[in-house]
Amino acid sequence: MTGRTTRTGRSDMDRPETIEETAELVTERGGRGIAVQCDHTDPGQVRSVVERIDREQRGRLDILVNDIWGGDPLVEWKPVWKHDLDKGLRMLRRAVDTHVITSHYALPLLVARRRGLVVEVTDGDEATNELFPGGYRGGFFFDLAKWSVIRLARIQAAELRRYGVAAVALTPGFLRSEEVLDHFGVTEDNWRDAVAKDEHFAYSETPAYIGRAVVALAADPNVMERSGTSLATGDLAKEYGFTDADGSQPDFGSYFRENLLPRLPAIMEELTES
Numbered sequence: 461m462t463g464r465t466t467r468t469g470r471s472d473m474d475r476p477e478t479i480e481e482t483a484e485l486v487t488e489r490g491g492r493g494i495a496v497q498c499d500h501t502d503p504g505q506v507r508s509v510v511e512r513i514d515r516e517q518r519g520r521l522d523i524l525v526n527d528i529w530g531g532d533p534l535v536e537w538k539p540v541w542k543h544d545l546d547k548g549l550r551m552l553r554r555a556v557d558t559h560v561i562t563s564h565y566a567l568p569l570l571v572a573r574r575r576g577l578v579v580e581v582t583d584g585d586e587a588t589n590e591l592f593p594g595g596y597r598g599g600f601f602f603d604l605a606k607w608s609v610i611r612l613a614r615i616q617a618a619e620l621r622r623y624g625v626a627a628v629a630l631t632p633g634f635l636r637s638e639e640v641l642d643h644f645g646v647t648e649d650n651w652r653d654a655v656a657k658d659e660h661f662a663y664s665e666t667p668a669y670i671g672r673a674v675v676a677l678a679a680d681p682n683v684m685e686r687s688g689t690s691l692a693t694g695d696l697a698k699e700y701g702f703t704d705a706d707g708s709q710p711d712f713g714s715y716f717r718e719n720l721l722p723r724l725p726a727i728m729e730e731l732t733e734s
Contacts, residue, residue, distance in 0.1 A: 461479045461482045461483045461486065461493055461494065461495050461496070462479065462495075462496050462497070462498040462500070462509055463478075463479040463482075463497070463498065464497065464498070464499050465477065465478050465479065466478050466479055466480060466495070466497050467480050467481075471530075473530060473532070473533070475638070475639065477638055478495075479495040479496070479497065480495045482495070483495040496509055496512065500528050500558035500561060500562055501553055501554065501557060501558055501561070503561050503564075503565070506561050506562055506565050506566075507565050509565075510565040510566050510569065513566075513569065514569060519569055519572060519573070520569070520573065521566060521569040521570055521573075521576065522575075522576050522577070522678065523576065523577045523578075523579065523674065523678050524562070524563070524566050524567070524570065524576070524577070524578045524579070525579045525581065525674060526558075526559040526562055526563065526578070526579065526580050526581060526609075526612075527579075527581040528554065528555065528558040528559060528562070529554065529555055529581075530554040530555070530558075531551040531554055531555050531602070531605060532639070534547040534548070534550055534551040534554075534601075535551070535599060535601075535602050536548075536599060536601075537598050537599040537602075537731050537732045538599060538600070538732070539600055540600040540601075543599070543600055543601060547601075548600065548601035549601075551601045551602070551605055552601060552604065552605055552608075555605035555606075555608075555609070556604075556605055556608045556609065556612070559580060559609060559612055560612070563578065563612070563616060567616070567620070567625075570620070570623070570625045571620070571623045571625065574623050574624045574625070575624050575625065576624075576625045576626075577625070577626050577627070577628075577674075577677060577678050577683060578613070578616055578620070578625065578626070578627040578628070579627075579628060579629075579630050579674055579677070580609050580610070580612050580613040580616075580627065580628070580629045580630065581609070581629075581630055581631070581632075581670070582606050582609035582610055582629050582630070582631050582690070583606045583631055583632075584597065584606055584631050585610070585629065585631050585690035585691060585692045585713070586610055586629075586690045587690075588631075588692070588713055588716060588717070589606070589607065589610075591716075591717065591721055591724065592724060592728065593724065593725055593728060596728075598728050598731050598732055599732075609629060610629040610690045612629075613627050613628055613629035613688065613689075613690065614627075614629075614688050617687040617688030618688065620687075621684070621687060624684070626677075626683045626684050626686065626687035627687055627688065628677065628683075628686055628687060628688070628689055628690070628691055629689070629690040629691065630670065630673060630674070630677075630690075630691050630692075630693070631690070631691070631692050631693070632665060632667075632669065632670040632692075632693050632712075633663065633664065633665050633669075633692065633693055633694055633710055633711070633712025633713060633715075633716075634660060634661065634663055634664040634665065634710075634712045635664065635665060635667065635670075636648070636651060636661075636664040636665060636666050636667075637667060640664075641654075644657060644658070644661065648666070651664070660712075660715070660720070663710055663711070663712045663715045664710065664712070665693060665694075665704050665710040665712065666704055666705045666706075668704060668705040669693050669697070669703075669704040669705070669710065670693050672697075672702040672703075672704075673691070673693045673696045673697070673700075673702070675702075676696060676700035676702055677691075677696070680700075692713045693710075694709070694710060694711030694712055694713045694714060695711070695713060697709045697710075697711070698711070
């Protein structure tokens with residue numbers, strides 16, 4: 461488990477969750493969680509992590525999950541000429557360059573074993589993103605970042621296919637992360653109280669849901685057939701039969717298409733005007 465925030469210091473995101481805590485959750489579930497501090501914008505740090513994996517795990521890397529974002533405080537719903545340029549470029553550095561840097565150093569381990577899975581975590585799959593007016597998600601740099609990650613999965617799929625390694629893009633739905641829970645002033649125990657503030661929150665999902673999606677993909681002997689595609693947790697839950705932590709199967713993608721799509725132009729206009 462890599463990241464910048466440890467128990468001895470936080471990143472500029474200033475969140476209390478730590479890589480040690482996440483590693484301990486892995487161990488509690490029967491695995492062996494190893495926390496390694498790493499800033500994925502720094503090629504040297506990423507190279508050191510991969511070298512450690514190569515050394516300690518005898519070159520074995522089965523699944524690479526590129527789930528780096530760090531762009532929340534940098535998002536502006538504005539066209540490029542109105543967006544703060546420094547914030548926009550930093551967003552791309554954190555949301556896209558980090559994925560490229562990590563893949564550059566980590567993929568040779570997968571290639572050497574001629575098997576494995578790369579998961580590029582993004583926001584929205586291709587089908588859903590195309591439903592936005594002009595396929596535009598709103599906000600020049602946000603749109604560019606999220607579409608770019610989907611494209612990264614496609615490119616890697618093309619380059620890795622001959623080595624038997626699959627690469628996909630994967631999106632959660634309305635993610636009930638710790639930061640989102642804080643935003644609504646609720647916890648995981650009483651999260652439904654926030655539905656009164658935002659009706660769409662009723663269709664949210666925990667981070668465990670996308671984790672189970674990754675597990676289902678990695679365990680699929682035919683995962684190569686999906687390589688190069690963009691996938692969503694709700695769709696995969698129906699196909700593979702896994703559930704969220706509470707036993708439900710949220711499907712925000714279907715909810716979005718059925719309930720929000722007719723209102724989308726007005727929502728986007730209000731968002732960009734704000």
